[in-house]
Amino acid sequence: MIGGSILYCEIINKDKKYHIPAYARYNLAIGSGKGAKAYDVDGREFIDFTSGIGVNSLGYSDKGWAKAVAAQAGKLQHVSNLYFSPVTAELAEVLCEQTDYAKAFFCNSGAEANECAIKIARKYSFDKYGPGRNKIITLNNSFHGRTLATLTATGQNAMHNWFFPFAEGFDYAAAGDIGELIKKADNTTCGVILEIIQGEGGVVPLSGDYLEEVAALCRAKDILLIIDEVQTGVGRTGRFLAAEHYGIQADITTLAKGLGGGLPIGACLCKEFLGNVLSAGTHGTTFGGNPVACAGALYVMQKIGDPEFLDLVETKGSYMREKITYMPGVKSVRGMGLMIGIELENGVSSDIAKKCIDNGLIVLTAKSLLRLLPPLNISYKDINKGLSLLNAVLSKNTGETI
Numbered sequence: 001m002i003g004g005s006i007l008y009c010e011i012i013n014k015d016k017k018y019h020i021p022a023y024a025r026y027n028l029a030i031g032s033g034k035g036a037k038a039y040d041v042d043g044r045e046f047i048d049f050t051s052g053i054g055v056n057s058l059g060y061s062d063k064g065w066a067k068a069v070a071a072q073a074g075k076l077q078h079v080s081n082l083y084f085s086p087v088t089a090e091l092a093e094v095l096c097e098q099t100d101y102a103k104a105f106f107c108n109s110g111a112e113a114n115e116c117a118i119k120i121a122r123k124y125s126f127d128k129y130g131p132g133r134n135k136i137i138t139l140n141n142s143f144h145g146r147t148l149a150t151l152t153a154t155g156q157n158a159m160h161n162w163f164f165p166f167a168e169g170f171d172y173a174a175a176g177d178i179g180e181l182i183k184k185a186d187n188t189t190c191g192v193i194l195e196i197i198q199g200e201g202g203v204v205p206l207s208g209d210y211l212e213e214v215a216a217l218c219r220a221k222d223i224l225l226i227i228d229e230v231q232t233g234v235g236r237t238g239r240f241l242a243a244e245h246y247g248i249q250a251d252i253t254t255l256a257k258g259l260g261g262g263l264p265i266g267a268c269l270c271k272e273f274l275g276n277v278l279s280a281g282t283h284g285t286t287f288g289g290n291p292v293a294c295a296g297a298l299y300v301m302q303k304i305g306d307p308e309f310l311d312l313v314e315t316k317g318s319y320m321r322e323k324i325t326y327m328p329g330v331k332s333v334r335g336m337g338l339m340i341g342i343e344l345e346n347g348v349s350s351d352i353a354k355k356c357i358d359n360g361l362i363v364l365t366a367k368s369l370l371r372l373l374p375p376l377n378i379s380y381k382d383i384n385k386g387l388s389l390l391n392a393v394l395s396k397n398t399g400e401t402i
Contacts, residue, residue: 005042028357033060036375036382038362047386048362049372054231054339057258057300059375065261065299072295081289087298088289094301095267098240100249102272106265106289110230110256111145113266114193116283117252118149120270121191121224122169124277128222135189139175143200144193144228153193156201175206178213185221192218193226196242200231202367203334203341208246215248224251224274230266231339234258235304235376238314238337245336258376261300265293304376313337313376320372320383327391329398338378342370347397355397361389 011029031041036059038048051057058065072087079085092104105116118136125133138144142155151159152167155175160166171189173181175198185192192214198204218225227250232242234255239245241253251274256266264287270277287293303309317337324333324342332343344352349365356363364371374383 007041011041026354026357028362035059035061036378036386044360046357046360046362047382047389049374049386049390050362050364051258051373051375052262053364054236054257054373055260056262057234057236057376058261058303059377062261062299062377064303065296068299069263069292069296072292076291078287078290078292081284081286085289085291085294087291087294091289091294091298091301094298094305095255095269098301098305099253099269101253101269103270103275105268105270105278105283106294107268107285108264108287108290109145109266110228110254111147111150111266112285112288113230113254113256113268114144114150114153114226114228115147116268116278117193117226117228117254118153118191119283120252120268120274120277121226123282124224124274125190127277133188133190134169135171135186136169136191136193137171137173137181137184137189138193139195139198140172141175141198141201141204142193142195142228143198175204176210178210178217181214182217185217185223189221189223191224191226193228195228196232196245197237197336197339199339199371200366202369203339203371205334205336211243211246211248215250218251226250226252226254228254230254230256231373232336234300235310235313236337236339236373237335238310238317240305240310242336258304259297259300260293261296263290263293263296265290265297309376316378316380316383319380320374320387323387324390327394329394338372338374338376340372341366342372343368344370344394345398352393352397355393356390359389359393361386361393363390 008029029041030038032039036048038046095104107113122134138153138155140155144150144153149167152170155172171184173184215225227243229241251271253269259265314337321333329345331345334341349368349370353363353365
């Protein structure tokens with residue numbers, strides 16, 4: 001059991017006293033990290049298979065990333081969006097060239113990026129067709145954020161509570177059921193938003209055939225296809241965008257999490273015909289395109305944009321999934337690249353996650369599954385050490401060994 005020192009108690013008590021209890025925290029206080037290793041405030045080492053829910057794409061305290069961020073902070077930490085910023089303009093160029101999109105809008109999170117996408121879809125439709133064509137269709141089991149609009153867009157009934165009234169103009173279709181989507185995509189529909197892999201919904205991939213059918217439907221009806229790549233994007237699946245696995249380019253793609261390498265940044269990317277939908281005064285954010293966050297993102301792009309780097313992500317992910325498949329108590333393993341979901345034969349995933357922490361391994365959950373999102377540059381040495389720890393926990397849980 002960890003977290004028994006005086007320092008641990010002080011930190012936990014202070015947090016409970018002053019912080020709104022919106023998080024179900026594990027009994028772990030992380031004080032520092034390097035690469036795929038995190039260290040608690042007492043100096044205990046953990047292999048981190050979460051990278052801050054996919055945010056620390058290059059692990060903790062990458063030297064080149066830290067140098068790039070520090071250099072920008074020493075030169076200019078913030079500038080109003082009323083003026084031009086060289087590093088922000090450069091990041092927009094690099095992102096658009098990497099993804100073959102025409103324009104980018106920067107914000108601070110995935111939820112904000114999805115809000116921007118929703119506004120583009122509705123204004124595009126309003127400008128072209130007039131009022132009344134504003135419905136956004138999302139998929140059951142999806143997750144798109146926690147603002148009022150993106151929470152409404154999230155297709156999970158358990159989350160549609162307490163904060164009434166929810167935003168109007170959203171409808172839901174069963175993931176994978178093209179027939180239901182066709183019925184719902186009427187003349188009031190302006191956009192469809194989906195995830196290639198439903199991350200918070202349990203690491204559930206959508207099929208390539210279904211994605212192609214959705215894209216064809218949207219093209220035929222002039223409905224904008226929005227792909228939420230907040231969790232799957234920036235190399236997580238072994239391609240810069242997960243949609244690349246299927247040869248699909250959405251009208252709008254949203255990014256966040258791993259883009260900044262640890263700093264808050266989101267991006268909404270769109271095709272050329274949508275590039276001027278949001279004119280001056282129709283959207284904005286004080287901190288969007290912050291130079292320090294953009295400097296961190298530029299460094300991430302330099303590393304992750306390399307095809308050889310992305311091939312390694314895919315190879316490491318396949319290696320991990322194969323090893324995990326044969327561990328005790330594992331029913332199935334799914335995902336792409338270094339986005340991995342583990343279905344257990346028995347046991348509660350949250351209980352297993354706590355036991356992993358007690359044994360020096362940090363993992364995530366997604367509904368009933370264990371979820372792994374390790375740093376994209378994690379070494380095989382750290383992969384093997386983390387897998388050994390996971391196997392030990394699962395073995396003890398099932399009474400089996402391999």
